[in-house]
Amino acid sequence: MPLEGIPEVVAGSDISELVISALESSKLELKDSDIVVIKQKIVSKAEGRLVNLDNVIPGRRALHYSKSQSKDPRLMELILQESVRVIRSGHGVIITETKQGFVCANSGVDQSNIGKGLASLLPIDSDRSARRIRKSLQARTGKRLAIVITDTFGRPWRKGQTDVGIGCSGIKPSVSFRGRADAYGYALRVTEPALVDEVAGAAELVMGKLSRVPVAIVRGVSYKRDEGGVKSLIMPRERNLFR
């Protein structure tokens, strides 16, 4: 369910408070086990993670990459500042590993839905952001909830993007079926659906890209509670075949 009526979010906004008032005006109520899916952009805004590009002075590396990838050098400076390494660049795309451990285009820095001359950075720790919002929403509603914060990531071998979880709380991000037998008695080996990412994609279907619906409620999905966060989904360096 899309949650309509979330107003403009600014630095310092209390997202759980905005969710509660949008629920009231929508005549919706949260139930136990609901997953509240929240777009990264409003979390970044609330946490003051917007940067005015006029205040950014690009360094030498940023000037180099901005030339080869035809991007604003100030934006490139932010992309590099938010990264620990550049994984690939080409065709106007720069893929980095972010400080949070995600591999994505532009370190998750982007300019949509925030206003001219600004760039938004990913929350410093989206699992922590999710935990804070969950605790506050639980206290206000008395319900046991899960939170998934989502962003839109590309995929290396497929055009287009899907929303994925970049932070979560109150939900185990994946479900392991390892060692469990299928209907024929075959023991599954690697099956581990990344539940938060499927929830993120499902939520995106009702949120859209142009409408101002940055929050959705996913109901009826069974999941385990866990505080490992999305960071527990990051492929460890030694198992990563695509560094």
Added chain:
Amino acid sequence: MPLEGIPEVVAGSDISELVISALESSKLELKDSDIVVIKQKIVSKAEGRLVNLDNVIPGRRALHYSKSQSKDPRLMELILQESVRVIRSGHGVIITETKQGFVCANSGVDQSNIGKGLASLLPIDSDRSARRIRKSLQARTGKRLAIVITDTFGRPWRKGQTDVGIGCSGIKPSVSFRGRADAYGYALRVTEPALVDEVAGAAELVMGKLSRVPVAIVRGVSYKRDEGGVKSLIMPRERNLFR
């Protein structure tokens, strides 16, 4: 909505017929614009894409990779036969580019949910399979439908897997927002949600891995009609940064 009551599928089964009878026994009806999501496994079964491993003779390359990745050499032979190239191998994983153009683990060859001693191969052309099923289901129901055939793919930098579309018909696989303005007047540059993949992930949430629910119905998603198929989502070689 999960569609319960699909019986065991065998080579030659007519999937649209099985869907119709499962709908009847579930007292469900398809509506115009419904997306019928179907797991690859039953499509492969219906199309006779199961192989008895006893009939597979591993070649030299298969013996080499099976040793280094500790896999059954007969399974490795099938994986190589289904591929056009090996992209990476390591840690017991082999990532290939399939003849269909997908980059995934094991060329999509797998052994779950089919019975002992067998391996399933991907449909030869899942877009064509989807088209065939759509036409037959449309003829039987009189409704305008879309079909998405899904499989479970891993991701290079994230643990766990999500279901993605490997074939579709009656639906444009992604939605381009390029050049469209957000609420602040900023023209979006690369935004192109991969709708079929988000639909696939959403459907997986109700299908599960152990229950025999290989079909789900997704209702209420707005999409465009198009016959480009999932193959139109494949990143062209010259734009692929992760060959």
